[in-house]
Amino acid sequence: MLRNYFTIAYRTILQQKSYAFINVMGLALGLAACILIFLVVRNELGYDSFNRKANRTYRVTVHGLDYNPSVSFAVAPAFRTDFPEAEQVSQFFYQREGQVQVGNEKFLEESYAFADGQFPQVFDFEWLAGNPKTALQEPNTIVLTETMAHKYFGDADAMGKTIRLDNEKELRVSGVIRDLPSNTHLNFNFLVSWETVRKDMNLTDFWSIQGGYLYVVLPEKLHPKRVEARIPAFIRKNWGKEIAKGAALLLQPLREIHFDKRYLTQITMPRSKETIYGLAGVAIVIILTACINFVNLATAQAVRRSKEVGIRKALGAFRGQLIGQVLGETTLLVSMATLLALLAVLAFLPFTKPLLDIRLDASQLAEPAVIAMISGIVLITILLAGLYPAFIQSGFQPIKALRARATDTSVGGMTVRKGLVILQFAITQVMIIGTLVVASQMDYFVNQDMGFDKEAVVSFWTGNKADVMRQKLRDNPGVEQFSFASAGPAFNFNFTPFSSPELGMADDDVTELKLVDENYIPMYHLEMLAGEPITKKAEGDTSNNVVVNQTLIRRLGIQKDADAVGKRVRVAGAQAIIQGVVRDFQSESKHKKIRACVLTYNSKAFWQTSVKLKPQNLRETLAKIEQEWSELNPESIFRYEFVDEHIAKLYNQEEKMYNAFRLFSGIAIVIGALGLFGLVSLMAVQRTKEVGVRKVLGASVASIVLLFSREFIWLMLIAFVLAAPLAWYGMDLWLREYAYHIQIGPAIFLAAILVTFVIAALTVSYQSIKAALVDPVKSLRSE
Incomplete structure (x- = not known):
């Protein structure tokens, strides 16, 4: 039975190549975007989770006159003494830039840090050479990332080699680690032992904050609140009552660092979880748009295939068999789309780093969680896209179907297909408004007056x-x-x-x-x-x-x-x-x-x-x-x-997210345009006789185009009424994350409706003009 369903589905697809092409391309784009967004969201929400002790690791921060992610170098030794139960207490001193000399070659490198011997026990780096327990214990030692080791020494063994830093420090390579994953708040190309500079630092003054980060790992059964409760006494003991009145030390969970927007002056800018969830929402919108396309085209096609359904029912076909046939066609189309989507994702992965500042590779597609996600999306797509057309097609009454009088299901005079078109237009307009708001805010960030002259x-x-x-x-x-x-x-x-x-x-x-x-x-x-x-x-x-x-x-x-x-x-x-x-x-x-x-x-x-x-x-x-x-x-x-x-x-994070929204919004719009194109194509075929009669009675090409366009214009306006307040509410919430932001004015909404109108007009006009130019003799003869 299943083989028969797929055989019929295969033959149907061959007979209706344009219908199949539009559906497969729309679904492929939607699935590819969903898979990519899932990988991006998974990457973002998994920040610093590569550490086995991530749930027990905290960054010590200071809250005095402001929230500061850095603390004085005096805190670490005192913390080790007064909190001996802490498994690790590690000092990390970030540097934005340094000059490296290897032999006669000089390099100006961004992002390195001084770290103490406990740092490799806090973070689970993959060591390619060296001993993590001793690599940073001694002064004048350096641990390189794999990229830096290859840059300085090629394929030769880097261990034991000498590097000169900032024209004054001679450092011995004591280890090589794999490059850091993209989803970590840490950012360095190499680590220099803290002992190299410890003697030059102020280790007594609580307020001498020079950019040092302090990480602690607590035992599994020790709740951080118990440690924080003892911190006021810790400050009074080591620095006096006056400092205890004006400052507090906080334990910031490691996995929250990337999302905590109280701390802006740090290595990487934090990113709000709301933005990540918003991107996940875009994925839902995209796959929903692709499914709406499929349903619209399938229901329109079902009406066209009503005689076939009537014959099958007259010959004794059960409703379940007809549903199985439609789901078989849907499964075949979705499977083809999934294959194309995976190929598209593989082709796009190399561009994720320059476009989104996220490193993704093909091996992630083979991970169990990703396979389960793809399988889930495919199954949901089959059910969303196939069930409604299956029930519509299987529900035709044989007599009406054979008389070609089968019609769309209607609720209160509004066909379900029209309702889905409205939803699709609304989604498109929300995406366009959102993209325009983000673009305007990015322009405001970079180009608006900052109170000083920055040109040249x-x-x-x-x-x-x-x-x-x-x-x-x-x-x-x-x-x-x-x-x-x-x-x-x-x-x-x-x-x-x-x-x-x-x-x-x-x-x-x-x-x-x-x-x-x-x-x-x-x-x-x-x-x-x-x-x-x-x-x-x-x-x-x-x-x-x-x-x-x-x-x-x-x-x-x-x-x-x-x-x-x-x-x-x-x-x-x-x-x-x-x-x-x-x-x-x-x-x-x-x-x-x-x-x-x-x-x-x-x-x-x-x-x-x-x-x-x-x-x-x-x-x-x-x-x-x-x-x-x-x-x-x-x-x-x-x-x-x-x-x-x-x-x-300063707005690098926003720029990358803007690239993501712009890319995926564009995909959603293309999917919508594809669906509209297919829907108008089927309408033109179904109304061939009507167009022929109108032309014989003297109708012009313009009037035929208006005939096809009029219905969609009204649907578009209804969609705008629904989309505008929803888009305003969502983007207003996003803008509130910034102390200074644009105001969402009517120009953005006007631009959105105009863009939607142009897209719809170009899509509808092509097929309607094509239908209007057909010789009416041929149209009437074919009917």
Whole structure:
């Protein structure tokens, strides 16, 4: 019996190739998108789960004036002493950039870290060489990732080889590990033993936070709440009552680090779970759209095949047999689509890294969980796409079917097929609105005014002989302006307490501290609202005048900018006088509100040089700057970064998710267009006689096109009424994740309905014009 069903299904598909092609392609696209989204969501929700102790591992963070993922280096040794029950307590000191020299070759590498000997016991890295228990115990040792080992030493054994770091540390390779999985919050290309730098670090001051991360592994039966309850006493014992009043140490679960948006100043930006669930929702929408296509085409085809059903019923076929036949056809089509989907997924996997910043490989498709997921999706697709057409087709009455009077099932005058078309249009419009909102927010992130001039500005490490470099920049005809500072407006490295007892603010708040020269404010076009800008200080000048932003003076309770000039504040424990106020500018991403900020002159902290270039001969100017800088720093590699590119990196996570939504929204729209194309094609075949009669009676091509289009226009408008509020609600929730965001205006909804109309018009017009141009004689003769 089953063989007979599939034989009939195979022959039916051969007879109706265009119908089968549209269905298979729509289902294949839907299944491929679903499988890819499942792999992406599985990857995201599985962050750091490769560690066997993941459920017992915590990052120690500090909550004082803000949530900070880093803690003082003083915490680790004290924690080991006061919490001996902890299985591991490990120090990790992240570095954004370092220069590596192997032989005569030099490399400027991003992302490495200093880690202590317990770090390999906390995280389950795959060791290709070396002993994880001893590799990071001794000073001047380094553990490389597989990629770095191959980069530096090729196919040769890296163990025991020497690497020079930052022109000062000679390091011996003591281990090689497999590259980190893509779903970990850690990010490093190599690890240097903590003992190499421990003697140079401040191991006593609780507030000396320099970017160190602290991880602890607790015993299985020890609840973290019991440890946190003892932490206030731990702080009082080691650092005194005053610090205990203003700070708390928290235990952040390892598997929550990737999703905890309280901590933004860390190695990688967190990503909200809501966004991941939203992507999973897109997968559901896509497979639902593909199934709606199938149902629409199958029910339309069922009406067309009503005589066949009538003959089968007249010859004694049972309803169950007819249902089995339809499900057999559906299973065959879905199986073909699944094969194509898997091939498409395999072809796309190499592009997941550049597009989505996620490493996926073909081996994951063979994992039991993935196989079970694919099997589940295929089964659900067969049931969703096959059951309704099967019941419709098997339910035709033989007499009506043989008289060609079988029709769609209707509820309150609305056929189920029309209802499904409305649902499909609504899904398409929700996807279009969502994509437009995300695109607008991304444009807002990168291109909206941040309160300073970022165009054609490059930043680089100042290096040695800053005074000589200053003169060379002054003589460079391609340089418009330049400034030396601890950090530019889009870089935030230094934070410090501030207060003002004379203004009634006795408790400390937190402010960003930027140590800048006299060119900083004019070069970045920071707007002075009151007072005087930063001026150069002579050697020995002990005055401490500062320029502050609007947020800081509002924290002090001052409403008028001019009233702040001359007021005294305490910044980093020292008295200072406000000499000027600048308009707020954005130093961090728009995930967070603008912080209080203090600008002051300090020539000893001019670590970063920023240069505004003239638009003419940019490459020549940069080449000259590199040449002159390299002459002053012959042992170092020159590296620069455009400020606008740095700002774009702040939204790297959003950019990758935007790519994902754009890709999968496009797939959903294509699937919808395919279904509409097939549906209009079947309508044209079913109404061949009607079109012929209308043409004989003088109907124009335009009127025939309008005949086919009119029904879909109304369905599209009904769908928009349903889709608009749903899309607004969902995207408004997403936008609330950001401190600064766009407002969803009517233009986005108007664009969505226009895009939907254009897609539908192009799809419907092709087939309706084709039907209208057929010779009516042939149409009537064929009937």
